[in-house]
Amino acid sequence: MTYKTIVVHLDTSQRAHPRLELALQLARQFDAHLTGVFAVFTPDPRPLYVMAGTAEYYRTHEQLRAERRGALERLFHAELSRASVSGEWIATDAPANLAVPHHGRCADLIIASQDDPNDPESYVGDFFPENLIMSAGRPVLLVPYASSVTSPGAHVMVGWDGSREATRAVHDALPFMRAAKLTTVVTVNGEHGQQRSRIPGSNIATLIARHGVNVEIKDIEVGSDESIGDALLSQASTLGADLLVMGAYGHARWQELVMGGATRTILKSMTVPVLMSH
Missing domain, CATH: 3.40.50.620 (HUPs)
Structure with missing residues (x-):
């Protein structure tokens, strides 16, 4: 693809x-x-x-x-x-x-x-x-409206929680990952992420590697006072990633569009280009 x-x-x-x-x-x-x-x-x-x-x-x-x-x-x-x-x-x-x-x-x-x-x-x-x-x-x-990134994709960071949306985002972003120098799969653990990561980061990293991608895995801990969205943005900054890949969560409730917490945070506060799939 x-x-x-x-x-x-x-x-x-x-x-x-x-x-x-x-x-x-x-x-x-x-x-x-x-x-x-x-x-x-x-x-x-x-x-x-x-x-x-x-x-x-x-x-x-x-x-x-x-x-x-x-x-x-x-x-x-x-x-x-x-x-x-x-x-x-x-x-x-x-x-x-x-x-x-x-x-x-x-x-x-x-x-x-x-x-x-x-x-x-x-x-x-x-x-x-x-x-x-x-x-x-x-x-x-x-x-992002406030970003100096002009050529994203040298270091791709994947926000992985094992969900359908994250799975789709990973596959949708494979062209970027194949061209990247490095892709880091980040899984979030802690109170916010106990029921997530249904598929371990190592499993999806193995799939990505079979596409010829240079991939690493990193697990991060998130406490009760930090949101997953903020943790992902902080980790992207720490890693020096110039592209964040993640699933987008949301649903329609009557005539209102309700987005997931991490999705809302990223959409509001993104600091690097973000590839989202639903």
Whole structure:
């Protein structure tokens, strides 16, 4: 298995250009076709017209967005040509929470960004990263809004608990692991992890090694006052890992999307790119 089709979500946020550069780098690395899906949040303009001054603001804002979109599209095509990467640009007026999973289902890997609370343009829909992970059916590589990692995958860290989601994440990340210098499988023990690790880390490490991956195993202890998500992020920093691989836990409860504790922590506080599968 490798990544032959990659979809990257693009918008008018400050992190769109770095996200595109990362996607291009991975498309070159894996000789993949790159699809850029441009989707943003567009509010209904009708309520704005009843507020003094807001109609003009809306028109000005939309013009600025259109200019940014045009510049990004030109950059996308120019970079494809420069890198000799095949690809296509798709711009949609559909909500990002529908459009990106829709196009991502016909890809091997989806690249998107963590929500950036400091950039309003990064908002493209409620719980966009969570919805994408849960609904796309494909692995999602999330890029932190505050990270200096530009080429992830030299040292891959796997957060392993023996679950179905973690198993899928491991297999989805094999192309990264084959190219990595080192992969470390980290299992969490302690009060939070007593009922996890149903399959030992050594077992999955053996499978990974049969794919030609240089793999090590590390067990860490987590006390009652530390979350598993924080422990994984701390361990990634200690190891110097530049890519975290883990399963994503969540379910729909009525109209609410409920994510697992470790998943919530990672999505909020990630410091390195994270490949998540559900």
